[in-house]
Amino acid sequence: MPEYMRDPKRVDKALREKGIVVVMGRGHAKKAEDLVNTVTAIHEAGYVAEVTFRIDADMLKEAMSELTAIRAQSDPADPMLLGVGSVINPKELDAAIEMGFDMVVSPDSGMGGYREKIDFVKIARKAKVFCAPAGFSPSEFSYWIERDDGFEPDAVKVFNSSVYGPKNLGGLLAPYQRDRHADKIIMPTGGVSRKTGGDFQMYISKYGFCPVLGMSDPLKTVLETGKIGDPVVIRESLEVFKLEFVEFSG
Numbered sequence: 438m439p440e441y442m443r444d445p446k447r448v449d450k451a452l453r454e455k456g457i458v459v460v461m462g463r464g465h466a467k468k469a470e471d472l473v474n475t476v477t478a479i480h481e482a483g484y485v486a487e488v489t490f491r492i493d494a495d496m497l498k499e500a501m502s503e504l505t506a507i508r509a510q511s512d513p514a515d516p517m518l519l520g521v522g523s524v525i526n527p528k529e530l531d532a533a534i535e536m537g538f539d540m541v542v543s544p545d546s547g548m549g550g551y552r553e554k555i556d557f558v559k560i561a562r563k564a565k566v567f568c569a570p571a572g573f574s575p576s577e578f579s580y581w582i583e584r585d586d587g588f589e590p591d592a593v594k595v596f597n598s599s600v601y602g603p604k605n606l607g608g609l610l611a612p613y614q615r616d617r618h619a620d621k622i623i624m625p626t627g628g629v630s631r632k633t634g635g636d637f638q639m640y641i642s643k644y645g646f647c648p649v650l651g652m653s654d655p656l657k658t659v660l661e662t663g664k665i666g667d668p669v670v671i672r673e674s675l676e677v678f679k680l681e682f683v684e685f686s687g
Contacts, residue, residue: 448567471666592622599628607640626651638685
């Protein structure tokens with residue numbers, strides 16, 4: 438079998454088709470096996486998984502040794518994609534690339550006070566990793582999508598979207614209606630749930646962008662029961678979410 442090669446275009450295609458990134462925080466894993474079980478179930482449910490650096494880095498590394506092997510054996514037509522979020526400095530970005538993640542997501546520029554903001558994109562681009570840094574204000578959002586240097590990120594995360602809500606997030610996007618911005622992936626995270634997700638999709642789509650929702654809500658039952666890493670409970674939680682989430686059909 439040929440060696441697995443990361444490809445941002447593969448991630449882009451999957452995000453547009455699946456529309457939801459299921460985000461995992463500290464409470465979703467007590468050991469590496471929990472991460473493996475959860476990521477596998479998320480992929481089987483038809484979503485993209487995003488572990489985060491809120492989880493112990495050694496635990497992530499241990500889990501990734503198994504997850505990358507599973508990914509290599511997954512269906513090429515619908516491969517398991519491995520995403521990581523809460524990347525807040527270059528050291529974490531380098532670690533994410535070394536571990537083998539397909540997608541890196543940040544709650545801000547991803548560089549902290551270490552380097553220039555655009556270096557997040559430059560480093561990810563060189564490694565052929567899909568990158569989604571975040572913007573919150575109009576200035577931050579414009580910084581990412583108004584570039585003539587070829588380093589526009591693959592997607593722009595908007596964090597914390599709970600501050601905006603769906604309608605006001607649409608207001609943030611409204612001035613940026615240009616042909617060059619059409620269908621850009623926008624990833625609202627924070628305050629996105631089975632109750633609000635459809636409205637976020639509606640307002641993002643209204644202004645010509647492509648919505649991809651970042652949320653932990655699909656794992657709600659896992660936290661409520663305390664059965665962290667239990668494959669049966671994880672699948673049940675994802676199935677209930679799928680039944681209750683009303684997607685915007687446009």
